[in-house]
Amino acid sequence: MFNPKRRTLLKLGTGLAATLALPALAKSNGKGGQLPSLANDLSRSNFAAYIGQEFSAQNSGSPLTTLRLVALDGELPNGSIDCFQVLFSGDPTLPSGTYQLTHPNAGSFQLYLDPSRSQPGYLAAPCALLRP
Numbered sequence: 001m002f003n004p005k006r007r008t009l010l011k012l013g014t015g016l017a018a019t020l021a022l023p024a025l026a027k028s029n030g031k032g033g034q035l036p037s038l039a040n041d042l043s044r045s046n047f048a049a050y051i052g053q054e055f056s057a058q059n060s061g062s063p064l065t066t067l068r069l070v071a072l073d074g075e076l077p078n079g080s081i082d083c084f085q086v087l088f089s090g091d092p093t094l095p096s097g098t099y100q101l102t103h104p105n106a107g108s109f110q111l112y113l114d115p116s117r118s119q120p121g122y123l124a125a126p127c128a129l130l131r132p
Contacts, residue, residue, distance in 0.1 A: 039107030042127060044084050047072055056102045057090070057113070065091055067101070073118065079131075086125040087116060094123060 036046040050069050058064045067090035074084035096114040116124035 035105040037105070037107045038101075038103070039109050042109065042111075043129060044072060044082055044127075047086050050103065050106060053103060053106075055088070055106070057088075057094075057099045059095075059097045059099045061097065062094060062099075065094065067091075067123065070122065071119075073124070082127075082129045082131055084127050085116070085118075086111070086127060087119055088113070088123045088125070089121075090123060092121050092123065 035049050038046055038050070047069065051071065052069065054066050054068050056064055057067045067088040069086060070089045071087045072084050073087055092115055094113065096112075098110050098112050100108060100110055102108045111125040113123045113125050116122040118124075
């Protein structure tokens with residue numbers, strides 16, 4: 001007959017709870033919230049959740065490289081248009097072009113990257129979104 005001790009049951013229960021919580025923690029932004037997907041919504045607020053995160057980037061003419069999202073630059077939303085640029089650190093010699101960016105939580109999406117004029121040494125993705 002199976003008759004486990006209380007201590008054994010507590011250890012098993014704690015281990016099971018931790019195992020079930022790991023997928024949710026992996027998608028956390030470290031501030032108790034879930035990281036949003038960028039695959040369908042390239043909004044300023046979604047990008048802001050990924051500041052400091054690394055993305056894999058590649059276009060048809062360049063090897064796979066890693067870029068770190070370092071800042072959002074530009075005006076705050078005004079009226080029906082939200083204009084900003086997403087700044088990445090990485091290889092500033094990458095050619096301008098459309099890159100496929102991938103992140104485990106953000107998903108996969110395309111951005112046009114260009115050497116930043118306002119922040120030398122960085123790559124910028126200009127964004128202009130119509131607000132509902």
